[in-house]
Structures are given as structure tokens and as C-alpha cells.
Amino acid sequence: MSADAPFLLACRREKAPFTPIWIMRQAGRYLPQYRAVREKFSFLELCKTPEAAAEVTVQPIDLIGVDAAILFADILLILEPLDLGLSFTPGDGPSLARPIRTPEDVAKMPRPDVRDALSYVGDTIREVRRRLAGRVPLIGFAGAPFTLASYAIEGGGSRNYIETKKFLLSHPEAWSDLMGRLVDVTVDYLTAQVEAGAQALQIFDSWIGHVGPDDYRASVLPHMRDLFGRLPRDVPVIHFGTGTAGLLELMAEGGGDVIGLDWRVRLAEGWARVGHDRAIQGNLDPAILYAPPSVIRAKVKALLSEADGRPGHIVNLGHGVLPDTPVDGVRCLVDTVHELSA
Amino acid sequence: MSADAPFLLACRREKAPFTPIWIMRQAGRYLPQYRAVREKFSFLELCKTPEAAAEVTVQPIDLIGVDAAILFADILLILEPLDLGLSFTPGDGPSLARPIRTPEDVAKMPRPDVRDALSYVGDTIREVRRRLAGRVPLIGFAGAPFTLASYAIEGGGSRNYIETKKFLLSHPEAWSDLMGRLVDVTVDYLTAQVEAGAQALQIFDSWIGHVGPDDYRASVLPHMRDLFGRLPRDVPVIHFGTGTAGLLELMAEGGGDVIGLDWRVRLAEGWARVGHDRAIQGNLDPAILYAPPSVIRAKVKALLSEADGRPGHIVNLGHGVLPDTPVDGVRCLVDTVHELSA
Numbered sequence: 001m002s003a004d005a006p007f008l009l010a011c012r013r014e015k016a017p018f019t020p021i022w023i024m025r026q027a028g029r030y031l032p033q034y035r036a037v038r039e040k041f042s043f044l045e046l047c048k049t050p051e052a053a054a055e056v057t058v059q060p061i062d063l064i065g066v067d068a069a070i071l072f073a074d075i076l077l078i079l080e081p082l083d084l085g086l087s088f089t090p091g092d093g094p095s096l097a098r099p100i101r102t103p104e105d106v107a108k109m110p111r112p113d114v115r116d117a118l119s120y121v122g123d124t125i126r127e128v129r130r131r132l133a134g135r136v137p138l139i140g141f142a143g144a145p146f147t148l149a150s151y152a153i154e155g156g157g158s159r160n161y162i163e164t165k166k167f168l169l170s171h172p173e174a175w176s177d178l179m180g181r182l183v184d185v186t187v188d189y190l191t192a193q194v195e196a197g198a199q200a201l202q203i204f205d206s207w208i209g210h211v212g213p214d215d216y217r218a219s220v221l222p223h224m225r226d227l228f229g230r231l232p233r234d235v236p237v238i239h240f241g242t243g244t245a246g247l248l249e250l251m252a253e254g255g256g257d258v259i260g261l262d263w264r265v266r267l268a269e270g271w272a273r274v275g276h277d278r279a280i281q282g283n284l285d286p287a288i289l290y291a292p293p294s295v296i297r298a299k300v301k302a303l304l305s306e307a308d309g310r311p312g313h314i315v316n317l318g319h320g321v322l323p324d325t326p327v328d329g330v331r332c333l334v335d336t337v338h339e340l341s342a
Numbered sequence: 343m344s345a346d347a348p349f350l351l352a353c354r355r356e357k358a359p360f361t362p363i364w365i366m367r368q369a370g371r372y373l374p375q376y377r378a379v380r381e382k383f384s385f386l387e388l389c390k391t392p393e394a395a396a397e398v399t400v401q402p403i404d405l406i407g408v409d410a411a412i413l414f415a416d417i418l419l420i421l422e423p424l425d426l427g428l429s430f431t432p433g434d435g436p437s438l439a440r441p442i443r444t445p446e447d448v449a450k451m452p453r454p455d456v457r458d459a460l461s462y463v464g465d466t467i468r469e470v471r472r473r474l475a476g477r478v479p480l481i482g483f484a485g486a487p488f489t490l491a492s493y494a495i496e497g498g499g500s501r502n503y504i505e506t507k508k509f510l511l512s513h514p515e516a517w518s519d520l521m522g523r524l525v526d527v528t529v530d531y532l533t534a535q536v537e538a539g540a541q542a543l544q545i546f547d548s549w550i551g552h553v554g555p556d557d558y559r560a561s562v563l564p565h566m567r568d569l570f571g572r573l574p575r576d577v578p579v580i581h582f583g584t585g586t587a588g589l590l591e592l593m594a595e596g597g598g599d600v601i602g603l604d605w606r607v608r609l610a611e612g613w614a615r616v617g618h619d620r621a622i623q624g625n626l627d628p629a630i631l632y633a634p635p636s637v638i639r640a641k642v643k644a645l646l647s648e649a650d651g652r653p654g655h656i657v658n659l660g661h662g663v664l665p666d667t668p669v670d671g672v673r674c675l676v677d678t679v680h681e682l683s684a
Binding site for chain 2: 006160161165166169170175209211212214215246269285286288300322
């Protein structure tokens with residue numbers, strides 16, 4: 001894989017022949033070919049079967065023509081060796097049988113060797129690199145400590161994150177301990193991903209948009225600075241969140257070569273706020289993929305015009321592509337970005 | 343009720359003896375006295391029984407000491423005469439048996455006389471005013487057209503608002519027709535509320551934060567301007583939404599004497615962005631009410647310091663108080679705001 005892949009050029013804010021695009025959850029249920037593989041495994045089994053995980057990782061490169069692959073895995077895999085009782089139930093999403101609810105729960109958490117416990121992820125990465133044969137770069141990823149902590153405390157998905165915020169506000173020292181432990185395992189995990197062949201990393205702080213700026217500064221930012229400061233320096237890192245229109249400057253302060261935006265803030269405004277010394281990723285509404293091609297085209301045109309030809313823009317949705325999205329809409333998006341930005 | 347109630351002074355950006363506070367869903371499940379009344383009725387029955395609705399409206403004035411009452415009702419009541427099959431199922435929330443899915447569905451919507459169909463709301467308002475006997479002002483309210491349309495199209499609550507956005511993007515003329523019809527009934531409904539005795543109004547655009555700025559400008563803003571332009575001019579109007587950190591300037595352009603903020607943006611920044619020629623309402627995280635009193639106190643202090651003594655700040659949460667919130671936390675919040683701002 002050469003360093004002049006358009007995706008990597010954009011990460012470094014160097015001029016690319018066209019604006020690169022990849023799509024969060026591009027290896028996912030909207031693709032019939034993904035569903036065919038998925039049928040044979042439970043979700044966790046698929047994550048832990050390198051041949052199959054590599055197969056679905058590469059599918060959107062062949063089928064959709066995106067400019068980067070992203071490892072097929074889940075941000076919660078790292079919670080498994082932390083002994084919280086992780087399971088995925090069809091339809092209901094992730095669930096943790098033994099959530100963190102007290103400072104004592106944090107103190108007695110194990111300190112696992114995640115490189116060993118998640119060695120299957122390294123195997124997947126090596127297999128993906130072999131299958132890609134240099135066609136596009138491979139992105140590794142992990143959840144950000146807040147988002148991981150929110151699952152660990154809530155015991156699954158949440159609407160209001162009340163248990164998480166109650167913990168953060170009521171037990172600041174135990175919260176800091178928990179975040180520090182999550183940063184430690186995440187640094188090990190991502191370092192192992194890069195050693196196995198990941199050529200870029202994305203930190204998913206998917207639920208950080210539920211936190212206000214003052215709480216972010218006090219209870220999240222120090223841990224993000226710690227995390228970004230300890231990641232391998234030889235690959236670009238994308239810092240992504242949703243609902244972050246009030247947090248962008250703080251996220252940039254946290255770190256990342258590329259800041260990921262969702263559609264709730266204009267790209268031009270978001271980029272100016274994080275600073276033009278960062279690259280930017282985003283920020284189309286996943287809903288446009290359900291609209292007619294003329295609407296998708298108009299949205300891409302408006303987005304590229306906001307980026308104003310500045311090097312360092314990677315097109316993506318503002319959140320993952322949804323399971324019932326029409327494949328034709330996804331293809332139309334990718335083709336239009338390539339055509340209009342060339 | 344005199345015009346110099348602290349809440350009304352703040353709405354007009356006049357100096358008040360202390361910073362007024364009320365709390366969204368203050369007449370709600372967190373209060374045992376509310377649950378006692380609620381037990382005797384289904385949700386819709388309670389809304390339609392003026393004596394009981396007035397009783398729960400007044401409860402938080404007596405029990406918590408807030409500075410305004412807000413009519414007990416639901417933003418979806420106005421959808422009932424639109425013949426969409428509205429029902430409330432315990433636990434699952436609102437549901438519409440006949441959602442709007444096509445332009446034809448919009449064209450054949452009835453044009454009901456909402457003053458007549460919702461006359462019970464006027465009865466409740468008159469009864470509340472009698473019971474309040476001038477102690478605090480009464481706020482009437484309605485849902486904003488986008489939020490109403492999202493329920494009408496999705497058929498209930500939603501996570502991603504895909505059907506709504508698909509409709510908005512794919513059928514712009516029918517969308518505009520739908521929004522116009524919703525504005526028409528909302529103007530009639532709110533005018534009737536003011537005539538019955540509401541002394542302020544709040545427009546709840548609860549789910550507008552899922553819409554990006556460009557779609558807001560094209561598909562929502564014209565209807566908000568139409569709505570605000572046609573409301574009675576003799577009472578202040580609060581324009582509220584959540585997740586709006588990317589939309590504040592556009593919301594202010596839409597209208598409102600007071601702009602309601604959630605906690606995802608700093609109050610000082612939000613106020614500067616909507617302009618100091620508007621009053622501001624907000625913006626505490628409902629989660630702080632679960633924290634120890636020392637944390638609530640620190641959060642109130644920080645909030646008041648952001649408002650910087652500028653007249654025109656009404657304290658509120660950034661969203662409704664949650665059902666399992668400790669009553670002591672709510673009382674602590676109200677008392678602390680009064681004490682620290684006096």
C-alpha cells in the first residue's frame with residue numbers, strides 16, 4: 001500500500017486526485033453479501049472468525065468502491081476481557097450482565113492483556129491486508145473511553161445516560177480511575193492493531209454528544225489527551241463523535257489528525273472551529289441515501305462546495321449507514337463524490 | 343396576575359428580583375402526588391379532564407416552588423382531530439395508527455376546527471388560572487410543526503427520523519403542504535390558549551436537533567417564521583429545541599422572544615449566538631438532579647455566572663425532568679437558583 005492513497009493523503013491534508021470517501025458501517029446489513037455471511041455466524045462469532053471478518057471488511061471495496069476499508073469488529077469487544085458479561089442479543093443489541101455501578105466495581109476490575117485476549121483482531125487485520133493487496137488503506141478502530149464507560153455503566157445502550165452521568169458527577173475519582181483503565185487497554189489494543197497492519201485509526205466517541213461542554217472539559221478531555229498522546233505516531237488518527245456541535249473545539253483539544261463531524265453542524269463551520277490545521281471527515285445525513293439520486297447529487301455538491309477545495313476532506317456520513325438503506329443510494333453517493341471532486 | 347412576575351420580567355429581559363425557574367415536565371411522574379392522580383386516569387383521559395389536569399398543573403407550584411406553571415397536556419393532542427389514530431400505550435408512548443406516508447395522505451388530511459376539538463384545553467387553562475389566583479404565570483404550549491410532522495410520519499417516536507427525512511427530501515411540495523397545515527391548526531390552538539388565559543407560550547421543537555442546518559433553512563425555517571408571525575403578540579413566546587447547538591442562529595431567525603437551549607452548548611455561547619436581544623431559557627442537564635446537593639449547587643453557580651447577571655435568563659433543564667428523578671434534587675435546584683440569584 002503506497003502512502004499516496006487518496007484517503008491517506010487527505011488524512012495528512014495533502015492534495016488528492018479526488019475527495020476520498022468511506023462510510024461508517026460500510027461492511028453491514030444494507031449489503032446482501034454481508035447478510036449472506038452474517039447468516040452463518042452469531043455477531044460475536046463473526047468478529048472472532050478472521051477469514052469471515054476479513055471477507056465482510058473487503059466487500060464494500062469490491063461492491064461499492066469506497067477509498068478505505070475499516071476492520072469489521074465492534075467497539076465493545078474490548079469490554080469482554082474486562083469480565084462485564086458482554087453479549088449481543090439479536091435485535092436488542094449489546095448487553096452487559098455485570099455493569100459497573102459503584103467505585104468498588106471499578107477498583108476490582110481486572111487488568112487483562114488485551115493484545116492476547118483480542119489477538120483474533122490482529123489475525124483479521126493481517127488477512128484483510130493480504131486480501132486488499134494494496135488497493136486501499138485499512139482503518140483500525142476502538143471506542144473512546146467515555147463511550148465505552150457509558151456501555152459499561154448502563155449495561156447496554158441508553159437513551160439518557162443517567163447512570164453514567166450520575167457516576168461521573170457523584171464519584172469523580174472512581175470515574176477517573178475507570179476512564180484511565182479504559183485508556184490503558186485501548187492504547188494496547190490500538191498499538192496491536194497498527195502492528196498487525198492498520199494504516200489509520202478511528203476513535204469512536206459515538207455517545208459523547210450527550211455530555212455538555214463543562215463536563216467534557218472536567219471529566220473527559222484529560223483522558224482523551226492521555227489517549228491521543230500515547231497512540232502510535234506513524235498512522236493518522238480520526239476522532240469521531242455524534243451530536244458534537246457544542247464540543248468541537250474541545251474534541252480538537254483532545255486530539256486527532258482528522259476530526260469527524262455529523263450533519264448537525266455545517267462542514268465549513270465545523271472545520272473552521274476545529275482549525276484548518278486538522279483534516280475533517282463527514283458529514284452527510286444517512287437519510288439522504290433513501291432519497292432520489294438528484295437529491296444525493298445536490299447534497300454532495302453542497303458538501304464539496306463547503307469544503308471549498310481545501311485539501312484534507314474525507315467524505316463520510318455523520319453516523320453509520322442504516323441497515324435498510326438502498327444499496328443503489330450508497331453506490332450513487334460514492335460515484336457522485338468521485339465524479340464531482342475529480 | 344401582575345405583569346411583574348419574575349418569569350414574565352425575564353421573558354421581556356427586564357430586571358427581576360431573582361432568576362426565575364420552571365422545569366419541563368414539572369407536572370410529572372417524579373412527583374408522588376402526580377402519580378396518585380395519574381393512577382385514576384389513562385393519559386388521554388387525564389389530559390381531557392380539566393379538574394384533574396388543573397390539579398397536576400398546580401402541584402409543582404405548591405410542592406416545588408417553581409416560578410411558572412405549564413399547562414398539563416401533550417403536544418400530540420392536536421393530532422387527534424387530524425384523524426391519524428392517536429393513542430398512548432402505557433410504557434411504549436404515543437402511537438399513530440394511520441401515519442402520513444405519501445403526498446396523497448397529506449392532501450386528504452381533514453381541516454378540523456381545533457378550537458372546538460380541543461376545547462377541554464381551554465377549560466383546563468381557566469381552571470388553572472382560578473387555582474393559581476395570580477401566584478405565578480401560566481404557560482401554554484404546542485409542538486412545533488417539524489416535531490408534529492415527525493410523529494405524524496413515523497407513527498410514533500423514532501431513533502433516526504428516516505421516514506420523516508425521506509418524505510422531506512423526496513416530496514418537498516407535500517412536505518410544505520403538511521407543515522403549512524400544521525402551522526394553521528397550531529396558530530388556532532395557541533390563540534385559543536391565550537384567549538383562555540395562557541400568559542406565555544412555548545413551542546416545543548423537541549426533535550429538531552436531528553435535522554442539519556441546510557435542511558432546516560430549506561424545509562423548516564419558512565414555516566417557523568410563518569408560525570411566529572401569526573401568534574398572538576400580547577404574550578411572550580419561548581422557542582425550544584434539543585440538540586440544537588448547530589441550529590441556534592436559524593432558530594432565532596425562526597422567531598421567539600425567548601430561545602430555549604439544552605445543556606449541549608454553553609449558555610454564554612448560546613446566548614451570544616441567538617443575540618442578546620432575546621431572552622434565554624435553560625440549560626441544565628437533567629442528570630444533575632441525581633447528584634449530591636453540592637454538585638447541584640456548583641452547577642447552578644456556574645450557570646448563573648455564565649448568564650453574568652444579564653436580565654432575561656430563565657433557568658430550566660435542557661429537556662424534561664425524568665420520571666425517576668429524586669424530588670429532593672428538584673427542590674434543591676429550585677431553592678439554590680432562588681438563593682444564589684437573589
